[in-house]
Amino acid sequence: MKIGVIGAGMSGLMAARTLQAAGHDVEVIEKGKSVGGRLATRRINDGQADHGAVYFTVRSDHFKHEVKEWESAGLVNEWFADPYPRYAGTNGMNKIAKYLARDLNVRLNEKVVSLSPEDGVTLSASDQLNYDAVILTAPLPQAADLLESSTLSLTAADKKLREHIFEPAFVGLIELEKNIQVGEYGLLDEELPEGVLKIVNNADKGMSESSILSVYMTGDWSEAWFDREEEALSEILRLTNQQLEGLEVTSKQLKRWRYAQAKQVFNAPFYKLENHPVWLCGDTFLEPDDPSGRTRVESAYISGISVANQIAKSIN
Numbered sequence: 001m002k003i004g005v006i007g008a009g010m011s012g013l014m015a016a017r018t019l020q021a022a023g024h025d026v027e028v029i030e031k032g033k034s035v036g037g038r039l040a041t042r043r044i045n046d047g048q049a050d051h052g053a054v055y056f057t058v059r060s061d062h063f064k065h066e067v068k069e070w071e072s073a074g075l076v077n078e079w080f081a082d083p084y085p086r087y088a089g090t091n092g093m094n095k096i097a098k099y100l101a102r103d104l105n106v107r108l109n110e111k112v113v114s115l116s117p118e119d120g121v122t123l124s125a126s127d128q129l130n131y132d133a134v135i136l137t138a139p140l141p142q143a144a145d146l147l148e149s150s151t152l153s154l155t156a157a158d159k160k161l162r163e164h165i166f167e168p169a170f171v172g173l174i175e176l177e178k179n180i181q182v183g184e185y186g187l188l189d190e191e192l193p194e195g196v197l198k199i200v201n202n203a204d205k206g207m208s209e210s211s212i213l214s215v216y217m218t219g220d221w222s223e224a225w226f227d228r229e230e231e232a233l234s235e236i237l238r239l240t241n242q243q244l245e246g247l248e249v250t251s252k253q254l255k256r257w258r259y260a261q262a263k264q265v266f267n268a269p270f271y272k273l274e275n276h277p278v279w280l281c282g283d284t285f286l287e288p289d290d291p292s293g294r295t296r297v298e299s300a301y302i303s304g305i306s307v308a309n310q311i312a313k314s315i316n
């Protein structure tokens, strides 16, 4: 069976790997220039900084097993435990995605703009690709846009996917002249100036020689500043200085995520369109008994594997 996976984030990569291992012909289509999605790392001069997921926690046995393999491959290490272990990418979170994509067929820089029941998937370049099943992993608002601009027959239940609202996130990346101590482990996430969610020192995650701070802003703050990117960066710097005082800044830049995190989760690990072999998965799709109830790296991992197992089962 030929399967197209739209999106090369954690969920798409895990779905693709699982289906490929089960003997299916899988192609991943990613609009970005690299795999990873919200597992995102940026090189800044001699250093690097994560600007998507900061770290991940591990609750399920399946994920625990996988993370052991990543640890053995030198991809991740335990950053600190409080009380649960928090893992970070040794060389940035994006390297995990690169590792997962290593033996997959991934088409980069290709945006899917519509799906049709007759012709399969249409890319922006108007190339048409045909698949027996499609897995859509884009954050739900983007997935809903894509479905609504397609020639599929959507039911009322399918259209309700649009109701899952995501909040945006601004992340300021601040390169420093000298290393500084940020909290006990390189993370501050309490008693911060209003609007600041977390301040992370990437040097303390072991992924950067030079000190680069990733300053994560709250959803509300990011929403309020969303259309004022330049001023937002200056304000992030001002708030960071208010907290840490006397920063000697070498460079600063901003990452703006339109869709960072879902406000309401979906209480099933995937969703299938009622009239078409199109399946949705991603971090928003949680097992009904998910112990955290939050979208995260682990929920994307579980959702990707669950949808793939279900598709494999439905074929046999």
Ligand SMILES: Cc1cc2nc3c(=O)[nH]c(=O)nc-3n(C[C@H](O)[C@H](O)[C@H](O)COP(=O)(O)OP(=O)(O)OC[C@H]3O[C@@H](n4cnc5c(N)ncnc54)[C@H](O)[C@@H]3O)c2cc1C
Residues within 6 Å of the ligand: 006, 007, 008, 009, 010, 011, 012, 029, 030, 031, 032, 035, 036, 037, 038, 039, 051, 052, 053, 054, 055, 056, 057, 110, 111, 112, 113, 137, 138, 139, 142, 146, 169, 171, 216, 257, 259, 260, 261, 281, 282, 283, 284, 295, 296, 297, 298, 300
């Ligand atoms: C700022 C920030 C901080 C975070 N911090 C943490 C944290 O500390 N711990 C944690 O566990 N999680 C964290 N997360 C969440 C975590 O990153 C996500 O839960 C997880 O990476 C989502 O994976 P995914 O596969 O569901 O989606 P994504 O990673 O979003 O992957 C979807 C992919 O689909 C692609 N795509 C979308 N539309 C199309 C299209 N039309 N055609 C082709 N490709 C398309 C996108 O480019 C993207 O690569 C954070 C996220 C953000 C943004």
